[in-house]
Amino acid sequence: MKNKTNLVGLTLAECEAFAEKIGEKKYRGRQLYKWIYVKKTAFFDEMTDLPALLRDKLAETARIGFLEIADVDDRSLSGSVKYLFKLPDNFFIESVYIPDVSRKTLCISSQVGCALNCRFCATAKLGLKRHLSTGEIVDQVLTIMRMRDEEISNIVFMGMGEPFANYENVIKAATLLSDDNGLAIGARRIVISTAGIADKIIRYADEGHKFRLAISLNSPFQEQRSQLMPISRRWDVNNVLAAVKYYAKKSRKIPTLEYVLLDGLNDTKEHATALKKIVKSMPCKVNLIPYNPTGDNFSRPGAAQVNQFAQWLLPLNAGLSVRWSKGDDSNAACGQLAGKKQEWVR
Template sequence: MKNILDLDTEELKLWMEQNKEKSFRAKQIFQWIYKGIFDFKLMKNIPIGTIDKLEKEFYIDIPKVVTKLVSKDEDTIKFLFAYRDGNLIESVVMKYKHGNSICVSTQVGCRMGCKFCASTIEGMVRNLSSGEILSQILKAQEEIGERISNVVLMGSGEPLDNYENVIKFIKEINKSDGFNIGQRHITLSTCGIVPKIKELAQEKLQITLAISLHAPNDTLRRQVMPIANKYSISEILDMCKYYINMTNRRVSFEYALVKGFNDGIEQAKELSNTLRGMLCHVNLIPVNEIKENSLKKSSSDNILKFKNILCESGIETTIRREMGADIDAACGQLRRHYLNN
């Protein structure tokens, strides 16, 4: 049997035709699923004979909620989801005045080895299918009773290490008869797999590309990000410029500030010189402290000084609002705690 969410409308139309069913049923079925109906028998305008065929061929893989944590201010909800095979992933819903955002996972675990991330500690188990990524939104919407309007691919996993499934997912949630989430409301975060950034640029999508940079030079970056041993910052920046030229979209650089490591005035000036003149934005992130390493959060004073140096160089810079620290909202923390207990 197959997860019907892994099919797009055209693929399900083809299946309908091959099984002597009317092709328009495909659109009807997905309309029901996007309304939160996850049982073929409850799809009222689908003939019983069609439902029987669907049930023999497909299942609707909606994950089960293992744990649901709500922050004290109720602005952040973290879910630990379980799929049919027992694998666990995390999704985080963040409530803003402009709408609800969800941070989705793209892999079970991660093989990138970044030292500040808990999701990579035990390595990667497997990729998520496009339907499994999509189902995180469906389940989250059911749980909160509200629409998701923004998606960030920043959960467990490296999105560009699961390229085909991620691209299919992005195109599906963008469709007008699906979630109808505009591409400019979708952000994809990568640690910097240069060849895949080039492929992404050639898709000419209007999503936001976010690069997990976290250091102003290769020497520092190699200490916390193994990917830096394969691709230099200059190679990543060259490919970012290619992405900008292909899409006319600015690139966002994620920079987790670690006390005494990359948060000094010298590093701020070096980063300013590196990025000056690019169509970009820097998102400063107070590092999430996890028990598996000794990385400590930079002081508020240092973060502000760092920001001011970048702004004075003409680089648009923001400090990410800390959300969900009281509920293990950092990537991979909740899954790891569950597995270890």
């Protein structure tokens, strides 16, 4: 399998180039692209408009993805389902399917583990094992669509890993996911969430991508933020917010500030006042996320405190939402399920 070309993750032009490389006409590459991303087939035998000889040749030289489902956790009463994938090098990653009235969202991973070491995060405990390839990112979506036999309407890069630490593969994957000739998930329905790598936010703005951007803020105060998120020692709050303002101005899009609420730590009136001041200084939405316990030192504030914090922030021009975790009854925090499996293979 190692020498076979993985077709998942190839663009239309790359599929055409692959067809030519194996001695076929360019249009065969367009057919392949359609079979993989539009019809979502995983088997060459199903590609009925390709000659049998070509299907045999493809089976010898290529493969369509490789993610192996290791576990499916559908115990959550909310309807969310967590998928655990085993990679060929025995690492595990996870994706979470989150249904809602009007959308089916998939939260996907961009790395195996993560190097950023946010104190409240289960994935951080794994450390960084490696980046995911474009194919491994896109294949999470294709595999789950096939398993569920339904379309996914929204994608969030909020699973394992820091997307901007794997910038090229994430942007290429998001571009493939949104391609009108392929999976056709609208760019505005794809959210890339970063812990705040300021130079990549600037690059992202300069490159003019249409995907939505979210920044995990979690504290308006540099000292506390750098304790919670060590990346803040490299790019401090002011650097990150300056980059976000640059992005908002350049793209004319409204970024989202995500704020994980930790009981007694960052949910005080002082925090809300400072956060409100930030929000008033630029166009942005705020997404409050009551912490989902991962068995460490932090805990989730009660509903009354969450509501109080939201009230302190109001009124906000661009919007405020509270995202309660869907599935706190089922290892819902990113990295929890993979963390358990990873321990097994060590």
